[in-house]
Amino acid sequence: MPDDPFPGLAGLDRLRAVMARLRDPEAGCPWDIEQDFASIAPYTIEEAYEVADAIEREAWDELEGELGDLLLQVVYHAQMAEEAALFDFESVAQKIADKMVARHPHVFGEESREKSAAQQTRDWEAVKAAERAAKARGGVLDDVALGLPALMRAVKLQKRAARVGFDWPHAGEVLDKIAEEAAELTEARDRLGPAEIAEEFGDLLFVMANLARHLRVDPEEALRGANAKFTRRFRAIEAALRAQGKRPEESDLAEMDALWEAAKRAERAG
Numbered sequence: 273m274p275d276d277p278f279p280g281l282a283g284l285d286r287l288r289a290v291m292a293r294l295r296d297p298e299a300g301c302p303w304d305i306e307q308d309f310a311s312i313a314p315y316t317i318e319e320a321y322e323v324a325d326a327i328e329r330e331a332w333d334e335l336e337g338e339l340g341d342l343l344l345q346v347v348y349h350a351q352m353a354e355e356a357a358l359f360d361f362e363s364v365a366q367k368i369a370d371k372m373v374a375r376h377p378h379v380f381g382e383e384s385r386e387k388s389a390a391q392q393t394r395d396w397e398a399v400k401a402a403e404r405a406a407k408a409r410g411g412v413l414d415d416v417a418l419g420l421p422a423l424m425r426a427v428k429l430q431k432r433a434a435r436v437g438f439d440w441p442h443a444g445e446v447l448d449k450i451a452e453e454a455a456e457l458t459e460a461r462d463r464l465g466p467a468e469i470a471e472e473f474g475d476l477l478f479v480m481a482n483l484a485r486h487l488r489v490d491p492e493e494a495l496r497g498a499n500a501k502f503t504r505r506f507r508a509i510e511a512a513l514r515a516q517g518k519r520p521e522e523s524d525l526a527e528m529d530a531l532w533e534a535a536k537r538a539e540r541a542g
């Protein structure tokens with residue numbers, strides 16, 4: 273391992289110095305020098321998901337490293353912004369600190385802390401709405417980030433529309449809409465082409481996201497749970513087949529379905 277290039281620095285100061293060196297046009301890393309905001313953004317999203325994954329798995333021994341990877345992304349973007357004279361890391365930190373103080377008057381101001389979490393959430397939304405109004409946004413949906421995962425963005429779009437009254441009053445009406453969209457998807461599958469099928473499938477997913485909102489379910493979390501359940505049960509199928517000296521491709525649907533049901537029963541019994 274090479275000698276420490278920044279022996280007098282530690283923590284965040286050292287990380288920022290490392291990033292500045294990596295981006296140095298003369299002495300830096302060619303790959304790092306070539307990057308820009310757009311090329312780094314996918315890595316930022318990926319690192320955020322890896323943090324969430326470590327938390328989901330309760331892999332506390334991995335979380336420290338994953339948080340470091342995510343912090344690197346913030347430092348990377350701030351370094352590029354500083355080079356372009358847009359802003360720097362200090363202003364990023366100052367801005368989020370100011371925002372947290374402004375959005376927590378019950379902690380940093382004179383408002384009472386004797387409020388429920390639900391009331392604090394409503395207050396938070398009111399403050400954010402005032403901030404959006406101060407930015408003179410042109411429309412209700414204007415600042416819902418385009419880069420969000422599609423399912424998450426669907427929920428945010430629907431929440432924003434609901435604030436101005438564009439929403440079904442009850443979950444039952446959303447369920448009716450799901451049935452309608454499912455019928456349209458079936459018709460597209462039977463009579464139309466790939467583009468129409470994809471459109472109807474998207475409509476159905478969008479309404480499913482709306483149902484999640486009405487039921488106060490986080491659809492991303494629910495789908496992660498379903499993914500984990502599928503993975504767990506399919507691995508049980510693989511283990512059962514392995515005990516017979518077989519692989520899944522040497523089995524058939526009927527046998528694997530029976531093993532799936534056995535895995536379900538075992539989970540419920542356990």
